[in-house]
Amino acid sequence: MTTAIVNISLKAGVLDSQGKAVHHALDSLHFKGVNDVRVGKQIVLKLDTDDKTQAMTEVEKMCEDILANTVIEDYKIELI
Amino acid sequence: MKVSILQFPGTNCEYDTQHAFEELGATTEIIWHKSETIPADTNLLVVAGGFSYGDYLRSGAIARFSPVMKAVTQYAKDGGKVLGICNGFQVLTEAGLLPGALKRNDNLHFISKYHHLKVINNDNIFLEKLDNGEVVNIPIAHHDGNFFIDSDGLQDLKANNQILLKYTDADGEVKNPNGSIDSIAGVCNKDKNVFGLMPHPERAMELLLGSDDGVKMLQGFLAN
Numbered sequence: 630m631t632t633a634i635v636n637i638s639l640k641a642g643v644l645d646s647q648g649k650a651v652h653h654a655l656d657s658l659h660f661k662g663v664n665d666v667r668v669g670k671q672i673v674l675k676l677d678t679d680d681k682t683q684a685m686t687e688v689e690k691m692c693e694d695i696l697a698n699t700v701i702e703d704y705k706i707e708l709i
Numbered sequence: 710m711k712v713s714i715l716q717f718p719g720t721n722c723e724y725d726t727q728h729a730f731e732e733l734g735a736t737t738e739i740i741w742h743k744s745e746t747i748p749a750d751t752n753l754l755v756v757a758g759g760f761s762y763g764d765y766l767r768s769g770a771i772a773r774f775s776p777v778m779k780a781v782t783q784y785a786k787d788g789g790k791v792l793g794i795c796n797g798f799q800v801l802t803e804a805g806l807l808p809g810a811l812k813r814n815d816n817l818h819f820i821s822k823y824h825h826l827k828v829i830n831n832d833n834i835f836l837e838k839l840d841n842g843e844v845v846n847i848p849i850a851h852h853d854g855n856f857f858i859d860s861d862g863l864q865d866l867k868a869n870n871q872i873l874l875k876y877t878d879a880d881g882e883v884k885n886p887n888g889s890i891d892s893i894a895g896v897c898n899k900d901k902n903v904f905g906l907m908p909h910p911e912r913a914m915e916l917l918l919g920s921d922d923g924v925k926m927l928q929g930f931l932a933n
Contacts (some may be wrong), residue, residue, distance in 0.1 A: 639812075643857060644888070646815045695774065698767055698803065700810040701857050 631676045631684045632709040637697045638669030672696055681708050710735045710931050713751040715781070715797070717742045717772045722758035722794065722911065729911040729923065730755075735931055742775040753790050753930055754781060756797030758850075758909060768811060768853045769799030778804055790834060791903040792930055795851055798895070798905030807898055807905045808866065809858035814851070815888025821850040823919060824886055826894050826908060827877040830870040833901045838929035844881045845922035847908040849894075854907040856889040856896070863890060871896050874906055 639645045645667050652666040674691075676684050688706050697704040712730045716723045716739050727737045738748055747754060761772035772778070778800075785791045785806050793801040801807040814820055825846050828839045839845070858866065866872050874895035878884040885892040887907075895906030913923030 643812070644815065646813055646817055646855075646888070650817055695766070695770060698770065698810050700802075700859075701812060 631678055631681060633674040633676060633684060633688045634707040634709065635672040635674065635688065635692060635696055636669055636705045636707075637672065637692075637702050638667050639701055640703050643701050684708055710752050711748065711750045712737045712753045712755060712931070713747050714739050714755045714757050715742060715777060716740060716757070717759070717761035717775060717800075719761045719763055720757050720759035720796070722796075722909065725909075726755055726757045726794070726911045729914050729927055730931070732914060733924070733927055733931060740777060742772070742777045745776050745780060747777065747780045747784055751784070751789065753792060754784055756781070756791070756793040756800050758795030758797060761796055761800060764796075764853070767799075767803070768796060769801075769803040772796075772800045773804040782806065785898075785903050788900070788902055790930075790933070792835070793903075793905035794909060794911065795854075795907055798907055799853060801903060801905045806903050807896060808862055808871070809856055809896065811851075811853045811907070812855040812857050812888075813853050814855050814886075819850075819852040820854070820886055822848065822886075823913075824849045824908065825877050825879050825881075825884070826874045827881045829872045829875055831873075832870055833873065833897055833904070834933040835897065835901075835904045836873055836926070836929055838925050838932060842881060844877060844879060845913075845926065846879075846920045847910050847913045847922055847926070848919075849886065849908045850912075851887070851907050854887045854889065856893045856907075858890060866893075866896060869899055871899065871901075873897055873904060874908070
């Protein structure tokens, strides 16, 4: 079995309003030295296969087809 | 004139849309998303507003894989006239039938209020009953209406006259409620037979309820 952890975030250059709001909140709580905040989402998939190459191919297709909207989002896949 | 209106789990504007088009003399049919076909006599296919699949994952992301969407894509490819209102606009961008994407509003609020819109291009089968530069007052009600497209895409939209509506004030000066790039409220595809807009013209049918500016817009949708 393989676990795939998919992290999805807005592309660099696409304004992340949630990140900005969190940044302001951190600032108001006096957490200083934070230059930028980006908020994303994580999707964890449990796959039948033990074949990491096959898993990567499949999860990449899932990301392109539905998990991410590649017009505005980037995704990173980590396999365990 | 036959208007077919799509209904997904979570769609909530299908009956308003039906009422509005019937008031204007159209016959209508509501199409459940499990249907693999759309009525052959359809003149206008409407993807109505709401919260299809609870907006899970992203607005419109799951609806675009419903069985009916294959027929919708084919209908659009064959030159059929497709209109997406609010969540319908989101579904059509997710399906790749319209360019760009709809992000969370910049102020992170759900915005529900009347807003003025300016007609940018009426050289299409949707807005020809309105004049270029004409300002209409139509409600918006969305959380994810912040239209985004990259700079090359935006240039294409401008070059092909695909920007149909922008958010403005009553005088037609840009006033942007949600952070949309270039204050865009509605775009069409390159072939100009698919149109998506975040505002709800079907909710602006009675002066008594605030505005009847939607009447002319909907009449335009029925004109061809």
